[in-house]
Structures are given as C-alpha cells and as structure tokens.
Amino acid sequence: MYNCHPSRPRLRPLALLLGCALAAGAVTAASAAAVDQPEGADFADLSIEELANIQVTSVSKKPERLLEAPASVFVITADDIRRSGASTLPEALRLAPNLQVAQGNGASYAITARGLNGGGNSAPNKLLVLIDGRSVYTPLFSGVFWDVQDVMLEDIERIEVVSGPGGTLWGVNAVNGVINITTRSAHDTQGSLAMLRGANDGADVAFRQGGRKGEASWRVYGKAQGRSHTERASGAPVNDAWHSGQMGFRTDWERGADRFTLNGNANRGAFEQPAPGTIRVGGTNPRLGTVDTRGLNLTAGWQHALQDGGSVNLQLYYDYTRREVPPTFTESLDIVDLQFQHTLAPFGAHSLAWGANARYSWDRVQGSEYVAFLPERLNQTWLSLFAQDEITLTPTLRATLGARIESNPYTGAEFLPSARLSWSAAPGHAFWAAASRAVRAPSRIDADTFIPGRPPYILAGGPGVRSEVAKVFELGYRGQPLPRLSYSATLFYNDYDHLRTQELLPSRTAVRFANLMDGHALGIEMWGSFQATKAWRLSGGLTAMRERAYLKPESNDVSGPLNAGFDPSHSLQLRSTYSVDASRDVEIALRKVGALDLGPVPGYTALDARFGWRVRPGLELSVAAMNLNGSHPEYGGITTRAEVPRTVAVKLVWQN
Numbered sequence: 001m002y003n004c005h006p007s008r009p010r011l012r013p014l015a016l017l018l019g020c021a022l023a024a025g026a027v028t029a030a031s032a033a034a035v036d037q038p039e040g041a042d043f044a045d046l047s048i049e050e051l052a053n054i055q056v057t058s059v060s061k062k063p064e065r066l067l068e069a070p071a072s073v074f075v076i077t078a079d080d081i082r083r084s085g086a087s088t089l090p091e092a093l094r095l096a097p098n099l100q101v102a103q104g105n106g107a108s109y110a111i112t113a114r115g116l117n118g119g120g121n122s123a124p125n126k127l128l129v130l131i132d133g134r135s136v137y138t139p140l141f142s143g144v145f146w147d148v149q150d151v152m153l154e155d156i157e158r159i160e161v162v163s164g165p166g167g168t169l170w171g172v173n174a175v176n177g178v179i180n181i182t183t184r185s186a187h188d189t190q191g192s193l194a195m196l197r198g199a200n201d202g203a204d205v206a207f208r209q210g211g212r213k214g215e216a217s218w219r220v221y222g223k224a225q226g227r228s229h230t231e232r233a234s235g236a237p238v239n240d241a242w243h244s245g246q247m248g249f250r251t252d253w254e255r256g257a258d259r260f261t262l263n264g265n266a267n268r269g270a271f272e273q274p275a276p277g278t279i280r281v282g283g284t285n286p287r288l289g290t291v292d293t294r295g296l297n298l299t300a301g302w303q304h305a306l307q308d309g310g311s312v313n314l315q316l317y318y319d320y321t322r323r324e325v326p327p328t329f330t331e332s333l334d335i336v337d338l339q340f341q342h343t344l345a346p347f348g349a350h351s352l353a354w355g356a357n358a359r360y361s362w363d364r365v366q367g368s369e370y371v372a373f374l375p376e377r378l379n380q381t382w383l384s385l386f387a388q389d390e391i392t393l394t395p396t397l398r399a400t401l402g403a404r405i406e407s408n409p410y411t412g413a414e415f416l417p418s419a420r421l422s423w424s425a426a427p428g429h430a431f432w433a434a435a436s437r438a439v440r441a442p443s444r445i446d447a448d449t450f451i452p453g454r455p456p457y458i459l460a461g462g463p464g465v466r467s468e469v470a471k472v473f474e475l476g477y478r479g480q481p482l483p484r485l486s487y488s489a490t491l492f493y494n495d496y497d498h499l500r501t502q503e504l505l506p507s508r509t510a511v512r513f514a515n516l517m518d519g520h521a522l523g524i525e526m527w528g529s530f531q532a533t534k535a536w537r538l539s540g541g542l543t544a545m546r547e548r549a550y551l552k553p554e555s556n557d558v559s560g561p562l563n564a565g566f567d568p569s570h571s572l573q574l575r576s577t578y579s580v581d582a583s584r585d586v587e588i589a590l591r592k593v594g595a596l597d598l599g600p601v602p603g604y605t606a607l608d609a610r611f612g613w614r615v616r617p618g619l620e621l622s623v624a625a626m627n628l629n630g631s632h633p634e635y636g637g638i639t640t641r642a643e644v645p646r647t648v649a650v651k652l653v654w655q656n
Contacts, residue, residue: 058166078156114545156181160179249263258303269292269293466498472492523546527539583613
C-alpha cells in the first residue's frame, strides 16, 4: 500500500534542492515569548537546581518551572545541541529520551513518543510539532514531513518534548506527544555568525546577521546542506542523496506592555528516491524521479501584559508548501491559522486560561495512474475553543482541569478533556497524576486516497473513517533527591480505540480504510542527571513499553495488529559531558535501542563522541563522530532501508 510519508518504507519522497527566497512576515508570542527566564540565557553553566527551574510553556501554555510541570517533559537546551554535534533537527531530537527517533534512509525519519511509530497501515501521525508556535503537521496524513522541517540549530533556545497527550491545549493529533521548538529572540542574536561543517557524508554552511534599529532587534540567516548516498547492509548504494537550502528573518520589539514578533522562512530542496520502486501496480514498478520541495511561512505574534497580571496573546501565520513526488503525485497546500489566548489574573484559588483557534487550508493534489486523492481540490476548516483552570487546593496540592472542543472536516466536533493533580511533597519533590482523552482526526490519506486497479480501484478510500481515540492515564515523579542529582519517572497506560485498518471489500478485489482495531500500550519512561564533579555531568534515560493491538470481530485485516506499531520494546541512552577547562569539552553518548518486529529491524547500539575547542572568544572548532562502532539500520523493510552510517565531521563556528 502506498504511503506518502517520507520515512515510510513504501514510497519515500526524499527531498530538498538548494536555493531560497527570503520571506517577509511574522512570528509569535503565544508560546515562544511567554518565558520568564532572562533573555539570552545560556544553559552551558547551569547547575542541576537551575536546570530544574527552567521555565517551560508547553504543559500549561504559560510559564512554569520544569520541576512543577504536571507532565512528562524533557527539555533540550541550546548547549545540549551544541555539545551533541547534531547537524539536523531530527538528530537533535535524539537527545530526548522520551522520543523514538528512527532514520529510514537519507533525510527520512519516523519520530514519535510512546509507540505507534508507523508500519503497514499507519505512518507516524500522533505527534504534534510546533516551531515558534506554528504547527508543522500536514493535513495530507496528519504527520510531519521531517525532510523540510529545518531551523538554524545555533538559533534554537530550547526544545520542550512532552510525551503524552496534549489535546486540551494543542488540539487533535497531539495524542502521544508534543514537540515545541523555540528559537531565540532577535535581541539575543546580535552581531555576526558563520558556520562551516564538513563530513565524510556531506557538508553544511550557514550565516546569521543581527542588529538593532530603535526599539526593534532583527536578524537574517541562510543555510545550505547536502548529504551523499547511503548504503545497504550488503554495501549496495541507496539512491537517497539530498541537498537543501533555507533563508529567513526575525524581528522583535517591545513597547510598554506589548511585545511583537515577526518571522519568515523560505526553503527549497530536492532528494532522490531510493530504488527499487515502492509502488507496485500490475506487477511493475514506476521509475522514481527526484522529489522537489519548497515552502514559505510567515508568522506574526503579539503579546499584551494586562495591568491585573493577566495577558492576551494573538498569533497569525500563513504556511505554503509544495511537494512534487514523481511519478505519483504533486501537492500544493496553503494554510492560514489564527490563535487567540487570554490568561486571566489569578483570582482566589483559580488561575484560568482560555482561547480559540481557527485554521483554513487550500489543498490541491495532482494524482497519477498510480495514486489519486479525490477530490483533487479541497478546502477545509478547523475550529476549536479551549479552557483550562489551575486550582490551588492546598499550598502543596494543585488540580488542573481543562477541555477543548474542536471541529474537523471529517468527524465534526471532538471533545478533548484532561484532569491533572500535582503534589509538592517536599521542596524539590513533585508527584503528579493525569487522565486525558485525545484523538487523531482523519486526514486526506484516510478518506480520499484511491489506487487505480481492476475493478476500478485497488484501494477505494475510506468514506466511513472516524477519529482514532486514546484514553491516557499517567503517574509521575520529578525531583532532586540529592543537590547534584535530578530524576524524573513516568508510568503510563494508553487505551486505544478505532485504530486504522485496511478492510477487504466483499468483492475481494479492493480494500478500504476503516477503524476496526483497538489496542493499548503500557510503559515507563525515566531520565536523570548527576553532577559528578564541577566539570563532569552524567545523564541517562530509559524507556520500556509493551504495545498490543486487537482486531474487532467485524474486521478482516489480519495483518493489522502487526502493522499498528513499529516500535522497540526498550531504549536506553547514557551521556557523559566533561569540561576539560574553560575552552575545551568532551561529550560521549551511548544509545541502545531494541529490535523492531516489523521489517524486521535488529536492535542496535550507537556510540557518539564530540570534542569542542574554543580557540579564542567567538571561535569554536569541534570534531564529532557518530556511530563510531559501525553502521546499523533503524527503520523500514529490508529492500528499502539504509544503514545509518558512521560519520566524522569537523565544524567551525565564528561569531562576533
């Protein structure tokens, strides 16, 4: 069965061509600007206690201490990214122990939290990803095209990774987690920066220039990168080389109680599709061409601080993407999104926030003899309203109750409630519990996909599809048992209903999408950091999960339970960060990931290392080696997946 997601083993659009146009437009304060910590804060020298006090916004849509957030949250800081040697956004996300990041080949990734990371029937489509408040999921299949999601890594302030449902605050598709990527304010990126990176698999170059004019600060940036072909385990080359380019700008200014942000980005790229062909019609494979992608997004944000201590946030963004996937389809998509939030001043024991969201899209898909989306032109609207109240029951006990009603084009109104209880048992120790309902609403691929055949379709859409539902229960602890030790642990149980299946029609000549499968996932995720000495920090994380799916009696999709999940039963990561002196540091990281039954994909161990040297103020030279112990596969079928290679890279960053 054909799937348009690039990280799937069936058809991988492999993207990105060099070149770009500069955008004009605007970003937001809704999630990026509502942070209390000092502007320009560098996390390089923060202690364990200071890291626990980092302000996060993804859990409550308002600033709160990480230690007190009643959810499973891991924060990737700017310094974590620098020390890791990551060169792309998916590589940086590997730092979060509560994510599964699996590379299929080239620039194709499957990324999720708490399971359901793809397989025969379902691409990774239950994780919401935000970049400066702009949602980057595509309504084509409710997932993320990771090959076109890019930012300048040196501009990232932090990445908040919430594993678990976030539907009350963020809407449908925030089922298994939320990734909230926040870039630095233009106030904090003044002066010049240039980056060069060369490796045995490709190269990167980037620049940034920032300045001030009156009350406003601004920056512009540009970057380009490319990667060579990977190889299979046999040594045969995989046709998956890619290159991309992106440019953009950001400006921030304050006037009295108001804060404004403007942000724009443009990208273009191309990458090759690995052979053999992945769509088989009548026993033949089409010839696959190079995928071309391009995009433009503009975001505007305004935040107003009210005199009584509340705030009003307004965000508007426009997002255009075009994806040409020869010989199968070409999609052009325009999205306009408006978000409003009002956070009231605390009154009595209550702290209330409410808001609304309106989203409209124009989708145009040109099909082929291999696949079609019918109708080819479709305009869609999403509307939602939410409210959340944080209630102080006692000085150490808080309850958070919230709900969202969201209307989508396929199933109408969905109700997304949540209830959380947090208890500060003692200074530095917090326990919490939560119960939530989240849904993954149908997308175009669920309802509108047709594959021609005899008679007259092999796949005949899914006119009766419904939302996939998750009821999630969580118990968590976060704290500092010792001054130099922080620790977090979460137990979770996900009860799934109406998971997607492929049902054989009575004619037995075609299939149709339906929702005739249930399932559950039971697991634990934990991580911690230990400051062994002033110069040496150790950190680690572990996830373990048991995932099962069951067909309903009326289903005939015998492969559905196997295909529902594509996830390891466990993963482990250990990281050692050592500062030799004020100018030199060494980081060594070990990842161990369990096998995937589907594929099958064997378990693997990866060893990474990086040495960084600040040659002089404003100039850093680093050498990073990934997969030192050898290449390995991570995702996909035997005939299509690549070995994730051993790479060695030298990077130079200059700033003034």
